[in-house]
Amino acid sequence: MLDPKLLRTEPGRVAENLGRRGVALDVAALAALEQRRKEIQIRTDLLRNERNSRSKAIGHAKGAGGDVEPLLAQVATLGQQLAAAEGEFAAVQAEVEELALGLPNLLHDSVPEGRDESANVEVRRRGEPPTFAFAAQDHVALGERGGGLDFEAAGRIAGARFAVLRGELARLHRALAQFMLDLHTGEHGYREVYVPYLVSRQTLTGTGQLPRFEPDLFAVKGERELFLIPTAEVPLTNLVRDSIVAADDLPLRLVAHTPCFRSEAGAHGKDTRGMIRQHQFDKVELVQIVRPEDSYAALEQMTGHAEAVLGRLGLPYRVVALAAGDVGFASAKTYDLEVWLPGQGRYREISSVSNCEAFQARRMQARWRNPASGRPEFVHTLNGSGVAVGRALVAVLENYQQVDGSVRVPDALRPYMGGLEAIGAAV
RNA sequence: GGAGAGGUGGCCGAGCGGUCGAAGGCGCUGGACUGGAAUUCCAGUAAUACCCAAAAGGUAUUCGUGGGUUCGAAUCCCACCCUCUCCGCCA
Numbered sequence: 258m259l260d261p262k263l264l265r266t267e268p269g270r271v272a273e274n275l276g277r278r279g280v281a282l283d284v285a286a287l288a289a290l291e292q293r294r295k296e297i298q299i300r301t302d303l304l305r306n307e308r309n310s311r312s313k314a315i316g317h318a319k320g321a322g323g324d325v326e327p328l329l330a331q332v333a334t335l336g337q338q339l340a341a342a343e344g345e346f347a348a349v350q351a352e353v354e355e356l357a358l359g360l361p362n363l364l365h366d367s368v369p370e371g372r373d374e375s376a377n378v379e380v381r382r383r384g385e386p387p388t389f390a391f392a393a394q395d396h397v398a399l400g401e402r403g404g405g406l407d408f409e410a411a412g413r414i415a416g417a418r419f420a421v422l423r424g425e426l427a428r429l430h431r432a433l434a435q436f437m438l439d440l441h442t443g444e445h446g447y448r449e450v451y452v453p454y455l456v457s458r459q460t461l462t463g464t465g466q467l468p469r470f471e472p473d474l475f476a477v478k479g480e481r482e483l484f485l486i487p488t489a490e491v492p493l494t495n496l497v498r499d500s501i502v503a504a505d506d507l508p509l510r511l512v513a514h515t516p517c518f519r520s521e522a523g524a525h526g527k528d529t530r531g532m533i534r535q536h537q538f539d540k541v542e543l544v545q546i547v548r549p550e551d552s553y554a555a556l557e558q559m560t561g562h563a564e565a566v567l568g569r570l571g572l573p574y575r576v577v578a579l580a581a582g583d584v585g586f587a588s589a590k591t592y593d594l595e596v597w598l599p600g601q602g603r604y605r606e607i608s609s610v611s612n613c614e615a616f617q618a619r620r621m622q623a624r625w626r627n628p629a630s631g632r633p634e635f636v637h638t639l640n641g642s643g644v645a646v647g648r649a650l651v652a653v654l655e656n657y658q659q660v661d662g663s664v665r666v667p668d669a670l671r672p673y674m675g676g677l678e679a680i681g682a683a684v
Numbered sequence: 685g686g687a688g689a690g691g692u693g694g695c696c697g698a699g700c701g702g703u704c705g706a707a708g709g710c711g712c713u714g715g716a717c718u719g720g721a722a723u724u725c726c727a728g729u730a731a732u733a734c735c736c737a738a739a740a741g742g743u744a745u746u747c748g749u750g751g752g753u754u755c756g757a758a759u760c761c762c763a764c765c766c767u768c769u770c771c772g773c774c775a
Contacts, residue, residue, distance in 0.1 A: 261733095298734060302744045309744090312756040316702035325755085332755045457765095481765095501694060626694075631713080633694085633731075 258357050258619045265291055274363045277581040279372055282360070290356070294349045301342040308335050358462070359469055362616040364581055365553075365590040371580030377593070378580070383564070384573030386597045387656055394662065395600025396654040397531045400426055402662055402681055406532070417529075418521060418536045420647075425680035429653065429666070430539070432673030434514045434646050437541040437566050441643055445562045447512035447543060452492035454515060455483040460495045463621035465587035465613075472522045475536075485518035489542035490640040497546050498621035501633050507625055508555065509546040512643065514539065532647050533605065539646035541566075545639045548625065549615065552637035553590075556612040560592045563608040563643045569669040572652050573597040575604055589614045594644065596652045607648045610641030 264271055264287070272282040315328050369378045400406025405426035411419040422430055441447040455477060461467040461484055466474060475485040486492060493511045502509070517540050521527075528534035543562060547555045560576065567574045579591040588611035595604035615635035618624065624633040657665040663681040666674050674680075 295734075298744085302734070305745085306743060308755075312754095313702070315755055320703075329755055336755080503694085626712095631729090 259360055277364055278361060279582050294353055297346045297349055301346045304339045304342050308339055361586045362589050368584060368590050369578055369580045372582040374583045376580035377577040377583060380576040380578050382575040386573050391660045393599040396651040399654045399658055420532045430650050432670045433649050434539055434541055435673050436670055437643060438514055441512045447510040450511050450513045452513050454486050456486055456491055458482055461491060463495050463498050464491050464617050473520050475518045475520055487519045488517050489513040489515040490544060493544040494617055494638050497623040502625040504625055504628050507548050511544045514541045541643050543641045543643040546636050549637045552612050555639050559639055559641045560610045563594055563610055563641050566644050570667045572656055587613045587616050598655050600655045608642040608644040613638045
């Protein structure tokens, strides 16, 4: 949510910033709504004040043993007027809130202009895409040898956009997640957290997935309304919802390995081959809760933490700064990490690191007590994949493939693979 | 699933129709004491919205959430959520 004060006092500036994303804000309509809200609020407050002071008078009169009847008569019509005003106020409040919850975050000045991902700016590139003396295969061909990667079985069990992994491939998948967790907890100062995979509407509203992006989520049938998490960012970030964090506890650095569930409602026909885009995938997620003045340094640092995963795995990648039109709803600035996939001959997103500033904190009422002011102020929240496990598996398979279709195990993963040097060698 | 208890400020906890934004304690801030500190003592210390150019000040709202009763609700009624205890069941 945007700062309502800013929205009120500088709607022009807000509109201009949102315009960079291609989002139109009707300043005139907003001003009219604001005007109406103010009017009704003042009227309602006055009526309530009237009622309160008269009720108090009744209380005093009763205490003094006086006659209360005439006072009661005076208040008779107040109740109806007040009820009407309160109803009106609630309605206009709801309207304001709906508008506020639907607006994306303001962009940081450093975000490149541009309507979509074609305008993303490459920041740096690490590692050389491998050259093969043979025709490189994609992960589907490599994985399906020996039934390690089975889309047919997954289709039978759950339908399209699911995968079944078996044997060494399943282990490699697990090894990747373990390796990432150990790296972030052991060397980057994150605390490992285990979180619920089903969360409430309020939780998803806190991080910004709701109310706007409900079609992208899976909901669970049952008495209670619960949604499957689309990313661990949701439960991790909401850990500080409705709380005031002690200044000394910041920054909080949290990491969790969870499955993620996405309906991919708008992605028909996109990435239908392989396990690039699935309804269910694992991800190791990083979240930081920081002091506002530290959030942009934290963004660079977190990007580095995600890069370290790819670096250790020896995977070629590049870092891109997302263009205005490509930055996510809650984010003020985002870097994507794109890993080289020989099977596709191009870089594909494997991690996304975002600074949401106070956008989520404001929705969540997540604050810290600023020693400088002595008052509770909103924290800044950041999240980043460190990294997507499924796509990392794809990247390892394709980048480490050998002429016989086997796949060399990256050095960093060998301790997690019982020392195995290659998989799929003898299938 | 059965029976019961409870959700109050940064934290703990009293209050159970009017004088309650809420006793008391802890924590925090300032002051006194001290060479300095601890102890002790004194004082202050919730959030949000709105009015106001700002400060000061004022008004409103907030005692889990949402409804209701009432002139008036932390306090009474209803529903829901959450926590805890005991029993049962269970990985």
